[in-house]
Each structure stands twice: as C-alpha cells, then as structure tokens.
Amino acid sequence: xxxxxxxxxxxxxxxxxxxxxxxxxxxxxxxxxxxxxxxxxxxxxxxxxxxxxxxxxxxxxxxxxxxxxxxxxxxxxxxxxxxxxxxxxxxxxxxxxxxxxxxxxxxxxxxxxxxxxxxxxxxxxxxxxxxxxxxxxxxxxxxxxxxxxxxxxxxxxxxxxxxxxxxxxxxxxxxxxxxxxxxxxxxxxxxxxxxxxxxxxxxxxxxxxxxxxxxxxxxxxxxxxxxxxxxxxxxxxxxxxxxxxxxxxxxxxxxxxxxxxxxxxxxxxxxxxxxxxxxxxxxxxxxxxxxxxxxxxxxxxxxxxxxxxxxxxxxxxxxxxxxxxxxxxxxxxxxxxxxxxxxxxxxxxxxxxxxxxxxxxxxxxxxxxxxxxxxxxxxxxxxxxx
Numbered sequence: 001x002x003x004x005x006x007x008x009x010x011x012x013x014x015x016x017x018x019x020x021x022x023x024x025x026x027x028x029x030x031x032x033x034x035x036x037x038x039x040x041x042x043x044x045x046x047x048x049x050x051x052x053x054x055x056x057x058x059x060x061x062x063x064x065x066x067x068x069x070x071x072x073x074x075x076x077x078x079x080x081x082x083x084x085x086x087x088x089x090x091x092x093x094x095x096x097x098x099x100x101x102x103x104x105x106x107x108x109x110x111x112x113x114x115x116x117x118x119x120x121x122x123x124x125x126x127x128x129x130x131x132x133x134x135x136x137x138x139x140x141x142x143x144x145x146x147x148x149x150x151x152x153x154x155x156x157x158x159x160x161x162x163x164x165x166x167x168x169x170x171x172x173x174x175x176x177x178x179x180x181x182x183x184x185x186x187x188x189x190x191x192x193x194x195x196x197x198x199x200x201x202x203x204x205x206x207x208x209x210x211x212x213x214x215x216x217x218x219x220x221x222x223x224x225x226x227x228x229x230x231x232x233x234x235x236x237x238x239x240x241x242x243x244x245x246x247x248x249x250x251x252x253x254x255x256x257x258x259x260x261x262x263x264x265x266x267x268x269x270x271x272x273x274x275x276x277x278x279x280x281x282x283x284x285x286x287x288x289x290x291x292x293x294x295x296x297x298x299x300x301x302x303x304x305x306x307x308x309x310x311x312x313x314x315x316x317x318x319x320x321x322x323x324x325x326x327x328x329x330x331x332x333x334x335x336x337x338x339x340x341x342x343x344x345x346x347x348x349x350x351x352x353x354x355x356x357x358x359x360x361x362x363x364x365x366x367x368x369x370x371x372x373x374x375x376x377x378x379x380x381x382x383x384x385x386x
Contacts, residue, residue: 002029002164003135005086005111008057013127017088017115021102024109028085031055031132031166032203033125036075037063053204054083055168057113057128059121061090069094073101076110086111088124129197132166139165140209145216148262149269155259162258167207170220173257174229175264177272178237179214181246186213192240199239205232214272215240216265224254248275251284270295277381278329290378298382307383310376313359320358323351328377332370 006026009017019026034056052058058079065071072094079087087105089097091114105112115124139161147153153161162169179185192215196208207218217236221228229251237249252267267285274291275282282288288295297303314320323341327348330336338345352369356362361369 002031002166003131004029005057005113008086008128008131009113011127011131014115014119014124016119017113017124020097020112020114021105022086022109022111023106025086025111028111029055030057030085030128031168032057032200033128034058034084034200035121036060036079051200052079052082052084053168054085056084057086057088058084059088059090059124062093066093069098072098073104076101076104076112080104080108080110084110086113088113088115090115090117090119090121092117125198130194133194133197136166136207136209140211140216142211145209145211145265148265151262151266153262158261159258162261165207165218167203167205167218167220169218169257170205170222171257172221172224172254173261173264174219174254175252175261175268176217176219176233176236177211177214177248177250177268178217178240178242179212179248179272180242181248182243184243185247188242189213189215192242196240202232202236202239206236208236216268218261218264220257226254229254248272248281249283250275250281253285273382273385276385277378290375291382294375294378294382298379303379304383307376307379310359310373311380314355317358320351320355323348324355324373325377325381327352327370328374332367332374 004027008014008030009019009026032053032055034052036052036058037060060075062072065075072089076087087110089112097112097114101112104110144153144161148158189210193208193210196206197203205220208215210216217233219229219232219236221232233249233251250268250271252264252271255261255264257264270291271282271285271288273295274288277291282291285292294303311321314324323337326337326340327334330340334345334348338348341348352366355373356364356369361372364372
C-alpha cells in the first residue's frame, strides 16, 4: 500500500515528530510535500492556493501567522478541505497551537504534527521523499515491470499497482522509456531517480523508476491529447537533462491508467527494443510498424526457425548479408540501398539475384522476396540487440 501519515511518523529520521491532533486521520495517504510559510499569508490569492494538492504533508514554521494567530485555523481548514494528508508545524513561533485548531483537527480527523527547532525542514523533506521513492520502487520493481511487459499480471493486479503508487493518476497515462548509451547516463541513473522527487511541480504529473539501466517515466493528464503529454515530457527531460548522445526516448500510446497500465509499459519498452534494433529512435509505439508484432514473437520457435532459414546461410557472407540488411533498413528502395552501400543500383539488383539463387528463392518475385527477407533481418536485429 502507499505510505500513510502513520508510516511517516514511524520513520527513524522523523522520530521527533509528534501527533498532537487528528489521530483518526493517520491512515491518510502521503504522496508529496508542500511548504506554507511567510509568502502564504492569507490564501486570498488563488495562485497561493493552487500550489497545494491532496495527499500532501504541508510543512510550516507558522511565520505567516506570527502577528495574526487566527490564520492558523483558517489555514488548517483550507488544508483539510483540499484533502491534504497532514499539517506539520514547527514549534519555533508557537509552542502550543490555539485550542480551536486542535478541536477542529480532532473533529475532522485531520492530523496535525509538531516538531522542534532542532529538526530541519530539509531533513524532513529528504526522509519523506526517500520513503515515497522506495515505496514506488517496490511497486515498480524490475520483477513487476518484467511481468507487465510479458502481460502476466491480472486486471486486478494492474488496478492495485495503479492505485498504490505515489503519483495520483488522472484520466489518462503514457509511459516513456528513457535510456542513454553513453557512460554519463549510466553514472547518473541513480541521481535521476532520486532528484526527480524533489521537483514538486513534476511529481504531481509524472513518476520515474529504474529498469534495465534505463528509466521508465509515467506521465498523466486529464485530456487525451498528445500535446498535453508532450509538454510534460519536455518538462521532465529539461529537469533531468540527460546527455543527448545515444539517447533513446520511447513513448507508448495514451491509455486508461487503471485498466491498461501494463500496456503502456509494454508499448514503451517495445518501442525502445525496435529503436535499438535499427539504431534509430522511432520515438513512439505507433511508428514502429511490423515491430509491434515482431518484438513479442521474436523468441518463439516459429519465428526463430523462419529467421535462421533465411539468415544463417548468408550470415558468413558479409557482402550478401549487408546488402539484405540495408535493403530492409531502406524499406526495399534499391536506390537508397545503393547509396547506403556506396555502389551502383544495378550492383544491388545483381546481388539480390545472386542471394535469391543462393537461398533457392528464384521463383519469388522481388516484392515477395523483400517481404520475407526484411522480416528475417528485423528478427535477426531484434535478437542481436536484446
């Protein structure tokens, strides 16, 4: 299950935090944090109110209410109204909160926590966000991601995963698999997954987790528009700032988060595998064409037999093999294939004729031969780039 206020209070590093009201709300979920301090003086400005969301623990020194203690009650009511997880107040200014605040919190099961001056906000933020990250890592473990990609989880299991991660999923979700081939990306992989949780704006619309030396990102939005997800993805990439050298960013289609989360993950990873096979970034699942079928079937005996029957006889003949590989990569275009191999287009036609003879495929038309050989080449590239 997602972390609750009770779980947070039991963290070793937060043992000095104490509940003073709202015990009935200890089972409220915690997904993020907010800070209400001097700049949030009255919540009269809508922009001040919009920075807080449901399931946040709100930290405050109560500096904003130093000259007007009545603001503590109005703030508590506001935070309870929006569904905040708890209100955590430092004792620096007010050692005791007004009784009406305590009474309201108890009546509405809204947890109020106090902590002393020797416990710094930075320490609290680190402890809570690290705990949230570890909880997400448990749900999005490599084993669970493997099961989603393989399609082995039930609809009930998918729904449970969707409900129990820290990201509060909206109506739609997209998965993105991000992986860089350079050493810098691998060295920063742990940092990417940790610093993400420090971005209060991003972690209400995205979540990242590590998988096979890369990162899965879940993006969520209220509208089923590619542009909405493109904006979130651009913001995420700007924040992470990975090296662009050898970087693959592979997106799924847009899905229902509670019914098709596994499909999102699967489509995103299939797009990455297809991109690796052809050493080019397809970008999104709807652009990988035949790979939508080939990726999940590449390891079946039928596909392996088909591939080896056409590839094995010519794999040791570099000139033949590179010709059919370039023919597949250039979508059967003889002139583009010739350009790739820096030879005349008639040379390519001659080689194809010789390859057809070598494979005993002379009776096939050039079109039929291309269909078969391009599938075999793509299966070979998939197996070579697992």
